[in-house]
Amino acid sequence: MTAPAPRPEILTIAAYVAGDSQTPGANRVIKLSSNEGAFGPPVSAQAAFRQVAAEIHRYPDGDSTALRKAIGQRFGLDPARIVCGTGSDELIQHLCHIYGGPGTEIVMSQYGFTMYEISGTYAGSRVLKAPEVNLTTHVDSILALATENTRLVFVANPNNPTGSLLPQAEMVRLREGLPETTLLVLDAAYAEYVTDPGYDPGVALVDAGENTVMLRTFSKVFGMGGMRVGWCYGPLAVIDVINRVRGVFNVNIAAQAAAVAALSESGWVERSVAHNTEWRARLATALQAAGITVWPSQGNFLLADFATPRKAKGADAFLRGRGIIVRCMAGYGLPHCLRITVGTAEECTMVADTLATFMAAAGAADAANG
C-alpha cells in the first residue's frame, strides 16, 4: 500500500498546543492560559463587529488599507511599510517560507515562542535554539550559532513564555553581530505592557537598516485574539515580498473593522496597561509569599516556578479542580513552571489564593513524608 507522504521533516513538528478553555466539572471557568488581555474586547470593536454583519457578503479590502492607515497614525509609522496578517502567526509563517527553506537555518532562543520552530521546520529550514541565561535571550549564544546560512533570527521581546526582556543595547549588539543577509524578526506582541523605560519595540532597528522587521498583534492588549489580526513593520522590500505571497484577503472584513475601531477607543491601552502593571506586581508578590518563585515579567503573564515538575503538575491539577486554567510549560522544556496570565483583579486574587492553599497543603504533605 502506498499513500501520499509529507516531507519527512513535517512529521517532526509537534502541533501547537493552545491554552485550554475548559476543565471538566467546573461551571465557571477562569481562563488564564493564553494571555488574552484582562478586559475582553474594546466596546467599540464589538460595535464595529456587529455593524459589519450586514456586509459580510463583500470581500474584504485585500490591502487592509484603512487598518494600515490607522496603525500608521497610532504608532507614527508609514502605512506603506506595514502589512497586516491573520494574526502575527501568519506573518511568522510567511517570513520562514520566504527567507528560509531547505538548506537554510533559522535561529531562535531556547525558550522562544513555539511558532518559530513550527513555521521554520514547515518551511524546511533547520531550526537551532540558542541557550539562554537566567531564562533570558542570550545574544552571544545566538551569535555563536549564526552563520552566512542563517536566514532568520527570531526574538520575542518581551519573550513569551518567560516574560524576560532583552535590553535595547543588547538588541543593537545582536543586529550588529549578525550577517547583513540575516533577517532579524523582533516579535513585540507584548510591547504595550513593558514598563522598562529603555524599551524599544523594534522601530528603531527597523528604521536603521534593511534587515530587521517588527511584529505586532491585536491579540494581547487589544483583546482581539479571536479576530486574528497582526501586523509587520519593515523595510519596503520585505513588505513587498510578504504582499506577494500572503492570502489575498487574509484579514477578514470583521477583523479589519474591529481592529480599526479598537485603535480609536480612547484610553483602552492606558487602562489595560495600568491594570496590568498593578496586578502583575500584586500577583507576583502573592505567589512569592506562598513560596513560589516568580520570574521577572514585562508581559501580561507570570512564569511561576515550582522547582519540580511534580509540584507544578500538582498545582495545575489543583487549579483545574477549582475551575482555573493556566498554562503548563512542559512543552517548552520548563516542566517545573506554569505560565499564569494577569487577569482581572478578582481572577488574580482567586489564582493567588488557590495556589497559596495548594502550597500550604503541599508543604504539610512534604513535612509529613519527612
Ligand SMILES: *Cc1c(COP(=O)(O)O)cnc(C)c1O
Ligand atoms: C501571542 C503571541 C503572538 C501573537 O499571535 P497572533 O497570531 O497575532 O495571535 C506572537 N508572538 C508571541 C510571542 C506571542 O506570545
